[in-house]
Amino acid sequence: xxxxxxxxxxxxxxxxxxxxxxxxxxxxxxxxxxxxxxxxxxxxxxxxxxxxxxxxxxxxxxxxxxxxxxxxxxxxxxxxxxxxxxxxxxxxxxxxxxxxxxxxxxxxxxxxxxxxxxxxxxxxxxxxxxxxxxxxxxxxxxxxxxxxxxxxxxxxxxxxxxxxxxxxxxxxxxxxxxxxxxxxxxxxxxxxxxxxxxxxxxxxxxxxxxxxxxxxxxxxxxxxxxxxxxxxxxxxxxxxxxxxxxxxxxx
Numbered sequence: 057x058x059x060x061x062x063x064x065x066x067x068x069x070x071x072x073x074x075x076x077x078x079x080x081x082x083x084x085x086x087x088x089x090x091x092x093x094x095x096x097x098x099x100x101x102x103x104x105x106x107x108x109x110x111x112x113x114x115x116x117x118x119x120x121x122x123x124x125x126x127x128x129x130x131x132x133x134x135x136x137x138x139x140x141x142x143x144x145x146x147x148x149x150x151x152x153x154x155x156x157x158x159x160x161x162x163x164x165x166x167x168x169x170x171x172x173x174x175x176x177x178x179x180x181x182x183x184x185x186x187x188x189x190x191x192x193x194x195x196x197x198x199x200x201x202x203x204x205x206x207x208x209x210x211x212x213x214x215x216x217x218x219x220x221x222x223x224x225x226x227x228x229x230x231x232x233x234x235x236x237x238x239x240x241x242x243x244x245x246x247x248x249x250x251x252x253x254x255x256x257x258x259x260x261x262x263x264x265x266x267x268x269x270x271x272x273x274x275x276x277x278x279x280x281x282x283x284x285x286x287x288x289x290x291x292x293x294x295x296x297x298x299x300x301x302x303x304x305x306x307x
Contacts, residue, residue, distance in 0.1 A: 058083065068096050077104070130213035132172060135206055139173035142203055168194060172211050185216070193220045235281055236288035 064080040071078050078100040082093050124131050125146045133143040144152075168186050182198040195214045200207065231243035239247075251258050265287060272280040 068100070071100065132211045132213065133201070133203055133208050134173055134211065136200060136209050137207070141173070142206070142208055168196075172196070193217045236285055238288050238291070
C-alpha cells in the first residue's frame, strides 16, 4: 500500500470514528484494494445509520420522560430483583421523596416504599390500595418494563385521600341527619330490617319532643334548630353501650 493510500485509509477510519461521511478513494486497482474500499464504505454507512437511530432513540426517551414528568401521578421505577430505585418523576421529588438525602417528606420511614421495593416478579398489571401512618390513601398500579438493559417495575401512585374522605362523608350523610348528626329515617328502616332478618330480641321505643312548634313560631327556626341540636346531644350522651338509639324528627 502506498503512503498516499495509507493516509486516505487513515482519514476514512477517523471519519467513521467521528461519525462523519467517508471521503476520498484508494488509488490501488487490485481486487484487495477494491474490497477494502467497499468494506470501509459499508462500515461508514452502518455507523451513520446506527448513530441516527441512537439520536432518534434519545429524542424519544427525552419526550417520554417529559410526558412522565407532566403526569399528576407519582412514578417510581424499581429494579425488580434488587428493589433499587432506578427513576422517579419530578412530582415524587417535590412531594414525596428527596433523592439527594434519601429522606421522605413525611419525616419517617415509608411503608409504601418498603412494599414497592420488596423483590418480586410481576407478570401483568397489579393494583392495590395502601393507607399510610399519616392516614393518607394511595392507589398503586404496577407494571413490569424493560428499563434500558434491566427488568424493572414501574409503579404509578395516585393520592386518593380526598376521594376516600369524600366517599366516607357521603356514606355518613346518607344515614345521618345533617343538622343533629343523629341517624335518619333511611338508617332506621335499614337497621330494623337487619334486626328482623336476624331475628334477635330487640325493643323499638319512640318519644315525642314537646314545644318545638312553639319555639319555631315565637323565636324562629334558628332557635328551633338549636333546641333540636341540644336535645340530640343529650340523647347521644344517654345512649347505652351496645344499644342502637334511633331518634327521628318530623317538623
